[in-house]
Amino acid sequence: MPTRIEPARIEGEIDIALADSALKLARASDRLGAGLPPATLAQVSAMIRVMDSYYSNRIEGNNTRPREIEAALAGAFEEDPRRRALQQESVAHVRLEAEIDRRAASGMLEDP
Numbered sequence: 001m002p003t004r005i006e007p008a009r010i011e012g013e014i015d016i017a018l019a020d021s022a023l024k025l026a027r028a029s030d031r032l033g034a035g036l037p038p039a040t041l042a043q044v045s046a047m048i049r050v051m052d053s054y055y056s057n058r059i060e061g062n063n064t065r066p067r068e069i070e071a072a073l074a075g076a077f078e079e080d081p082r083r084r085a086l087q088q089e090s091v092a093h094v095r096l097e098a099e100i101d102r103r104a105a106s107g108m109l110e111d112p
Contacts (some may be wrong), residue, residue, distance in 0.1 A: 045101065053093040057086070064090045 033041050050073075054066050064086040068078065072087035073094060103109040 046098075049094045049097045049101075052097060053090045056093060057090060062086050062089065069094065 033044070036044070050066050050069050053069055054064065057064050064083075068083070068087055069090040071077075072091045077084045077087050100109065
């Protein structure tokens with residue numbers, strides 16, 4: 001068992017058929033949102049940002065639920081200072097991701 005974070009490495013043989021299937025799936029997913037109306041695409045993107053924040057914060061040990069994140073985005077924060085701080089962290093995450101998406105869509109995203 002690793003005692004520290006280490007790079008993930010593929011060990012052993014790679015199943016070429018599985019790798020080909022993964023590539024086909026990735027290519028097909030590029031077209032997934034192409035036919036969606038802009039308003040629907042914006043709503044889906046907003047939901048994904050909330051889920052990104054939720055899972056990212058869970059990885060860090062912060063248990064802010066999606067409904068708490070959505071409430072905070074609407075301006076409704078918990079009274080408990082600890083819960084409120086977690087909500088504020090989530091709101092910052094969602095807003096930053098939205099800004100990154102906006103810059104990427106307009107071709108203004110700087111190289112990291």
